[in-house]
Amino acid sequence: MTEALFRENAYQTETEATVLSSEPRGIALDRTVFYAQGGGQSGDQGTLVLEDGTTAPIVNTVYDADRATILHVPAEGAALPRPGARVIARIDWDLRLKRMRAHTALHLLSVVAPYPVTGGSVGDAEGRLDFDSGEAVLDKAEIERRLNELIALDAAVSHRWIADAELEANPGLIKTMSVKPPMGTGRVRLIAIEGLDLQPCGGTHVARTSEIGPASVTGIEKKGKINRRVRIALGPA
Numbered sequence: 001m002t003e004a005l006f007r008e009n010a011y012q013t014e015t016e017a018t019v020l021s022s023e024p025r026g027i028a029l030d031r032t033v034f035y036a037q038g039g040g041q042s043g044d045q046g047t048l049v050l051e052d053g054t055t056a057p058i059v060n061t062v063y064d065a066d067r068a069t070i071l072h073v074p075a076e077g078a079a080l081p082r083p084g085a086r087v088i089a090r091i092d093w094d095l096r097l098k099r100m101r102a103h104t105a106l107h108l109l110s111v112v113a114p115y116p117v118t119g120g121s122v123g124d125a126e127g128r129l130d131f132d133s134g135e136a137v138l139d140k141a142e143i144e145r146r147l148n149e150l151i152a153l154d155a156a157v158s159h160r161w162i163a164d165a166e167l168e169a170n171p172g173l174i175k176t177m178s179v180k181p182p183m184g185t186g187r188v189r190l191i192a193i194e195g196l197d198l199q200p201c202g203g204t205h206v207a208r209t210s211e212i213g214p215a216s217v218t219g220i221e222k223k224g225k226i227n228r229r230v231r232i233a234l235g236p237a
């Protein structure tokens with residue numbers, strides 16, 4: 001099992017770690033700053049620095065079948081560290097920050113468009129959410145204006161953990177109909193955007209909404225009878 005440091009501090013870019021297992025399909029560490037693919041957010045990329053100074057490029061990060069061990073997928077032909085070795089795990093921070101900004105922007109988009117979310121994807125400084133918006137008309141310019149208003153509020157983003165039972169007693173917290181938050185471990189991670197939003201989420205977010213920067217709504221598409229897909233894009237950090 002891997003200690004997931006990104007859940008407590010999304011701004012930590014590297015850590016020392018011990019190799020648990022090492023195969024071409026993935027290198028497992030006892031702790032990591034690499035976000036493992038899930039919840040619509042891609043797995044991190046970066047490098048492992050081995051004891052002899054050589055580096056293994058990491059092209060993706062995924063959960064192993066046990067959902068508790070995180071596998072760092074090495075580039076083809078990369079040098080594999082031996083089990084028990086100490087390594088430094090370092091993420092591609094530029095890429096991660098783009099995803100943190102996009103992920104947080106999507107939380108705000110779900111505030112601006114207050115409809116049940118049926119799907120979504122966090123990209124690199126861009127992303128999309130699918131809404132079950134019924135008969136509502138989604139106005140591109142209005143959504144963009146309000147989204148930027150919320151970003152400019154510079155609201156604090158924080159997380160806390162609650163017991164599964166508490167979430168079950170408050171099902172209104174769950175905005176995503178298709179992707180239920182991971183339960184069964186006894187606790188669920190809640191992301192709060194001060195005064196604006198509270199929802200279960202396992203992803204990585206910026207600490208204040210102003211870090212998202214200017215956002216534009218790049219498209220609103222019809223996906224089936226009742227679903228609307230809203231795409232957003234962010235400017236440079």
Ligand SMILES: [Zn+2]
Binds near residue numbers: 103107191
């Ligand atoms: Zn989130």
